[in-house]
Amino acid sequence: MDGDSAHSMEAEREMTRLWRTFRTVYELLADRGYEVSDNELVLPLEDFRAKYADPLGYPDRTKMKIQARPTETMKLKYTALPSKANPNPQPDCGTIYVDFCPDSSGVGTKQVRAFNHLVDENNFHTGIFITQTPISPSAVRLLSGVPGRICEHFQEQDLLVNITRHELVPKHVLLSPEEKAKLLERYRLKESQLPRIQVSDPVARYLGLRRGQVVKIIRKSETAGRYASYRWVI
């Protein structure tokens, strides 16, 4: 009896943790500009449990697969400016697919290969692979080496809380190519003269920023009220 209750406590704990991660994933998708419905964003724990628990009360990660399509505003942001060579540019974004890896340890090239294959076969533009433990260095390289597709990796514990909701994290807004061109024109800058932010920065990873984009960072300022700065993603 005692062992049983310990078991269910353990299951309950894991369930709650995963529910938090799951919610952060939806917030992430919404922040990036994908179509996410309102009740998905505020999914209560009971509903999550009813939907994704296995008979033992543990979460069943194989059921937790998310797909989302980009909104029109997001497509606009990811469309390059028309140029002579490319007068009618297409938006460089598409359906995103999120997969939770059910293996509790030892995630290596085998799982990543299967994930890559899945993303490629279903023609998803972007894939997010979420694991419980860190993945091996070769798996990281394999994940980033899919030609023409973007595959990202997060650990469940990284998404336990939404870092962008922390009061010390300022608001990051991605600029569209047009806004970027205007900014550079306004300040008479080359993009290399902007301050920079790394692609591996936690917020940059959260927003899925790509090299060459410019992000506007809006901070609170005691003297000026709001203070905006711009960073070039490298």
Place this chain on the structure above:
Amino acid sequence: MAQSGPSHALKTSLPETYAAVNAQQPPPSYKYPTQEEQDKYLEGRPGATQQHLEVALEHAQQIQTQKDAEDVILNRILELLELPSSPTADPAAPSQEDTIKFKYALAPFRPSDYDNLILERNFEDSCGYTLCPRKYRKQDRGPGGGFQFKYGPKGSGPGGRGRSVDIVSEDRVEKWCSDACAERALWIRVQLSEKPVWERRAGDTRGTAILLLEEARAKRLKAPAPTSSVSSVVDDLQSMGLGNRDRSRELAMERGDTSTIRPDGRVNVNIRENQRSSHQVPGAPQMRPEDANGGTIEGYVPREQQRVDQDGDIDLLDQI
């Protein structure tokens, strides 16, 4: 500049076929822009010169080489996960084919890449040694786990009595199926070159001439006892032909020590003897009276030579 990879011609749901198709594709390698493209690029940039562009292209090419090499290593790791080819293979006597494949694949590896391979193999539940088909040791860890005692053979303790005891972390022991396999795998690791493959030079044998532990042992047993008699050393030196001028030129060529500017080597060596100012032959030293007692050594007189006068004063005459 970088070309996007060719789109997949074949889409299939079989992971094996998919992997095979992916493996067949050569890594997207660097294509050097033609003169036309270079001119076109320079046209729009008044500040840039041909030289700037060449430097940039040179660096780009180096980076591309690195990326290609890393891709090769990743593919090799994936290949080595499949070894050994038969599930009943004996790690102590691996098949010829597997051995050749293993050694060939290891050539571009650094020790860190080899560690990745071991990690990957453990993730697939196999022993860290590539030629071993068994599973790796996995023990259930207690709540205070993470370390374990490891006892040496009898008589290995301090002073030749008892057993030596080592406390080792479990993941170091758990990578392999047995201690023998651990030894084999680590023996391979020490032979790998720390230098990344794109920095290695031609003729760098480290990392290419890899021996398995069994081979190395067999070789050591077979090797004749070292002969170190003077005559054999002299013979060896003579057979090297150091004095031979043609031969040394050949050797310098091999080292890359010659150039068209300085045909004799990297620096010009001119031997110039000192001119002797006089032709007098210095004579042998002659005995002088003060040399009778040896004199002083930088002002110090050895104790035996300090003659004490009748009144107890040290006679300083000799010392001055």
